Amino acid sequence: MLTVHSPAHHLHHGVELKDGTVKPSFESPDRADTVLARVRASGLGPVAEAIAQPREALTDVHAPRYVDFLETAWAQWTATGRQHDALPLVWPVRGLPVTDEPQHIDGKLGFYAMDAGAPIGAGTWAAVRASADVALTALDALLDAPAGTGTGARGSFALCRPPGHHAARAYAGGYCYLNNAAIAAQRAVRRGARRVAVLDVDFHHGNGTQDIFYERADVLFASLHGDPARCYPYFAGQAGETGAGAGLGFNANYPLPWGTDWAAYVPVLDEALRRIRAHGTELLVVSLGVDTFEGDPISHFRLRSEDFLRLGERIAAAGLPTLFVMEGGYMVDEIGLNAVNTLLGFEGRG
Numbered sequence: 611m612l613t614v615h616s617p618a619h620h621l622h623h624g625v626e627l628k629d630g631t632v633k634p635s636f637e638s639p640d641r642a643d644t645v646l647a648r649v650r651a652s653g654l655g656p657v658a659e660a661i662a663q664p665r666e667a668l669t670d671v672h673a674p675r676y677v678d679f680l681e682t683a684w685a686q687w688t689a690t691g692r693q694h695d696a697l698p699l700v701w702p703v704r705g706l707p708v709t710d711e712p713q714h715i716d717g718k719l720g721f722y723a724m725d726a727g728a729p730i731g732a733g734t735w736a737a738v739r740a741s742a743d744v745a746l747t748a749l750d751a752l753l754d755a756p757a758g759t760g761t762g763a764r765g766s767f768a769l770c771r772p773p774g775h776h777a778a779r780a781y782a783g784g785y786c787y788l789n790n791a792a793i794a795a796q797r798a799v800r801r802g803a804r805r806v807a808v809l810d811v812d813f814h815h816g817n818g819t820q821d822i823f824y825e826r827a828d829v830l831f832a833s834l835h836g837d838p839a840r841c842y843p844y845f846a847g848q849a850g851e852t853g854a855g856a857g858l859g860f861n862a863n864y865p866l867p868w869g870t871d872w873a874a875y876v877p878v879l880d881e882a883l884r885r886i887r888a889h890g891t892e893l894l895v896v897s898l899g900v901d902t903f904e905g906d907p908i909s910h911f912r913l914r915s916e917d918f919l920r921l922g923e924r925i926a927a928a929g930l931p932t933l934f935v936m937e938g939g940y941m942v943d944e945i946g947l948n949a950v951n952t953l954l955g956f957e958g959r960g
């Protein structure tokens with residue numbers, strides 16, 4: 611299958627609060643470089659660079675003033691005399707009489723973020739925008755490809771970095787700024803898909819994707835993730851979150867226990883895929899996080915590298931045109947192997 615990427619991801623290399631000090635983020639440029647190297651070494655298929663996309667594709671999913679904030683935050687931050695990464699330190703939590711976006715950049719940072727996990731540096735906006743370009747370019751390539759004769763399970767791979775699934779309509783968080791999977795799913799709808807599904811297999815719940823589609827029936831969101839009672843993002847991802855309004859019944863969360871292995875994972879995966887087929891899905895977007903790997907430094911499932919081949923096979927069995935969008939995975943040495951194993955499994959090459 612085709613892989614789309616952008617070298618512009620190198621412009622983003624943020625910090626993270628770890629063990630009481632500021633360190634380089636787990637979400638590092640090496641991650642995407644390792645995946646791309648493995649794509650090339652494995653002979654997965656052709657590799658292309660992203661094509662720049664119109665801003666309207668972003669604001670079709672995100673609040674325009676949030677996109678404006680992302681674009682201008684670094685300039686506002688440096689105008690106050692600072693050159694290190696911008697991070698929020700105060701948030702409008704429940705109980706505060708929040709009125710509207712504050713004037714000062716330090717207030718805006720908290721207003722447009724769920725945590726201190728989405729640092730903004732000089733190159734962040736260019737990298738974030740390019741990551742959305744990657745998702746849209748890969749989606750267009752998938753929709754424009756000839757239908758073929760097989761099962762219908764054609765795929766393309768958007769090697770996005772930074773990731774996107776924690777980014778909601780109007781906030782960043784958890785290494786995410788623009789929701790690449792949601793932006794691509796929305797374009798699929800604009801291009802005529804009547805029913806789309808997003809399957810999120812990242813270890814962490816995709817609270818941003820859930821937020822964006824929560825009141826919509828045309829885009830089903832289904833997610834397998836660590837139980838938020840014990841796992842980030844803590845404040846979303848419970849099974850009782852099933853959608854609202856017209857979207858009631860079109861959000862499916864499958865929280866799983868700390869330490870879940872492939873044997874416990876696979877029946878739940880199959881149930882999510884059954885649900886996706888029952889939706890009448892015409893196009894599937896997979897938020898492909900490989901932080902479910904047993905060696906991941908910030909996650910707590912126990913999938914092994916060969917399990918990712920089986921993951922790809924089972925997704926392919928749904929028989930749908932499928933866009934894979936890279937999300938998390940922080941064991942840098944293994945992230946290429948595990949991501950590409952999923953794609954090879956999808957193609958029946960496992």
Ligand code: OKP
Pocket residue numbers: 627628727773776784785812813814815842899901908937938939
């Ligand atoms: C992003 B994605 C690590 C704490 C975890 C946030 C995790 C974001 C995961 N010190 N911080 O879903 O892979």
Ligand code: ZN
Pocket residue numbers: 812813814899901937938939
């Ligand atoms: Zn994750």
